[in-house]
Amino acid sequence: MKKGQNEFAISSDQKVRIKVIKEKCISAGTCIVYAADTFDLDEDGISYVKEGIWDELEKIVMAAKSCPTMAIIVEDMDGKQLWPLE
Numbered sequence: 900m901k902k903g904q905n906e907f908a909i910s911s912d913q914k915v916r917i918k919v920i921k922e923k924c925i926s927a928g929t930c931i932v933y934a935a936d937t938f939d940l941d942e943d944g945i946s947y948v949k950e951g952i953w954d955e956l957e958k959i960v961m962a963a964k965s966c967p968t969m970a971i972i973v974e975d976m977d978g979k980q981l982w983p984l985e
């Protein structure tokens with residue numbers, strides 16, 4: 900399992916965390932279009948969260964919103980869910 904699949908990966912500035920629910924990902928790839936520095940597809944075509952410096956939060960949330968199956972969860976470090984909205 901790659902980073903960020905089914906467990907949260909934390910941004911390098913420790914401000915946000917992201918998880919891809921692996922079982923929900925249908926390899927549509929739109930998350931990568933919106934936030935190519937944050938998401939990539941693994942060898943099975945499933946999205947995961949990359950190492951290094953991520954895109955701006957706005958782009959990350961747009962990527963999560965673009966996911967047709969709502970496979971991406973974005974939270975701040977207090978556990979407040981930024982997407983999907985609770």
Ligand code: SF4
Binds near residue numbers: 926930970
């Ligand atoms: S947009 Fe959603 S379904 Fe498509 S690759 Fe990203 S996580 Fe998977």
